[in-house]
Every structure is written in C-alpha cells, then in structure tokens.
Amino acid sequence: MKTRPPLLRWLGTLLALALLVYLLIDQGWAEIGAAVRQIDGWRFGLAILLVGISRLAVAGRWQVLIQSAGTGIRAEQSIQITFAGLFAANFLPTTIGGDVVRLAWVIRLGCDRAVSVASLVADRLVGMAGMAMALPFGLPSTIHYFQTANHPASTPNWLALPWLRPLQTKVANFTRRTLQVLQLWMSKPKALLLALAFTWVHMLCTFGIVWLLLGGMGEQISFWLVMGLWSAAYFVTLLPISINGMGVQELAMTFFYTTLGGISAPNGLTLALLMRLIQMLASLPGALFLPQILAGRRQVES
Helix, strand or coil: CCCCCCHHHHHHHHHHHHHHHHHHHHHCHHHHHHHHHHCCHHHHHHHHHHHHHHHHHHHHHHHHHHHHCCCCCCHHHHHHHHHHHHHHHHHCCCCCCHHHHHHHHHHHCCCCHHHHHHHHHHHHHHHHHHHHHHHHHHHHHHHHHHHHCCCCCCHHHHHHCHHHHHHHHHHHHHHHHHHHHHHHHHCCHHHHHHHHHHHHHHHHHHHHHHHHHHHHCCCCCCHHHHHHHHHHHHHHHCCCCCHHHCCHHHHHHHHHHHHHCCCCHHHHHHHHHHHHHHHHHHHHHHHHCCHHHHCCCCCCCC
C-alpha cells in the first residue's frame, strides 16, 4: 500500500505553512500571546476533557461499524487502534497515515482485508455525513458575507473554471465507490445510526472546545455558528493538497472564523493553533500502542 505522500501534497503543505507563518508574523506574536493569556485555566482543562471524550467517540464509531461486520474486534482494541492511528496522523505524516496504521493492525488481528478497508471508508463517510449536517448552520453568515461584500460580477463564475473539472471527476468516482462500500452496512441501519450518534458526540465536543476558547478570548459567537464554520473548515481540510491538512486546517479556520464569524484576526490564528495543539496532545496516548505495528508484532486475541 502506498503510504508516502505525493510531491503535490509536500508542496501544498509547505505553501500552506509558509502562508500561516506569514500571517503569524503579520499579526504579531505579542497579540497572539495576549489572546492565549486571556483564556482561563479551567477552559483549557475542560477543553482537554472534551477532546478526550471526542476521541473515545471516534473509536466508538469505528467499533460499531467493524463489529457489525462480524470481525470480533473488542472495544478496548478499537480504542488502542484508533489512538495509534491518531498519533501516526499527527506525528508521523511523512511515512505512515492513521488509516494505514488501523488497517495494518486489524489485518494482523486476522480480519478480512476487504472488510477492514470498507469499515475505514465507512467510518470516514459517517464522519463526513455528520459534518455535512452541521454545515447549514454557517450558511446565514456566508450569504450575508456575499451580499455585503463588494465582489466583481464575474466572481460566481469560478465554479466553471477548467481546473475544477478534474476535481468534479474525482468527486463522481468517489461517490460511486462510496455507494459500493456502504452496501455492506445498508442492511444494518441500527449500526449506521449508532455510528452517526458517536459522530455527533465527537462533533459536539469539538464545537464545545472552539466555543470555550473563543469565549475565553472575549469573542461573542453563537454555538450554532461555531458548528457551521468548523464544518466548512473541515471540508476544506479534506482537499488532497496537504499532508494531514497541516497548514490548510489553520488557514481555513482563520479565514472562516474571522471573515464569516467576525472574530479578530489574532484570535482566529490563536484558535487555529490551539486546536491543532489540543488535537496533537489528545493523540499522544497512541504512542504507547503504535510500536506494535511498527515492530510488526502480531496480536493474538485472548
């Protein structure tokens, strides 16, 4: 399986990180530091608790899907595998992806390769479905932005640009493969609904962290708008132009929360950096389990 990111993603990552550094220098580290110091310690503590719950919910979502496929994977194994994948995605982006780690582990546990791959794809799709449900909450601010901003008359025609045609083809192919993958779970609606419920636990925890941090920086923004803007940034991060969304996630969050959410630029950058840091901290327990994959050990269920 190919695990090394292509050159385009390397270039995209470097460009996004360079733009992020430029914004940080432009806004000034002093202002960003001041924004961080405004946040009360209890908000950080609660944020760490919420991100832990969200990660357990992500593990629960995948456990429901892979267990319903008859693999026999236990809940504690799903938690270990999920955290190992999160750690790989955050700290080993150049050689190993999170899904590669999860796939390798479940195959070592004796699971069917096709079913394992399908469970990972279904896991991603359920997560995307949940985020798509939250996306409409950001539409009012988006509509207001385009109604009040002074855009050239030709701006709406960007959707017809030739460079988007390959992307449209990829989306069509992805949709076709998606329907094929979901056939395994179409006869298990309860499993899909339970997986979606776990997704919403994860999402609400993530939205709560953003809302807590913004409140600590003195930004008054509705929880509903936090939901919509985060989901918009999430879908931008999915574009295959960066390694694990590094740089792109931060730029997208800063853009949406400052342009559409109305928060200040320093606070937007601070929020983006803190969310990345919190996500990385939450994945650290995965370092305890990842060596079992890297060393090629075979786990045997007791």
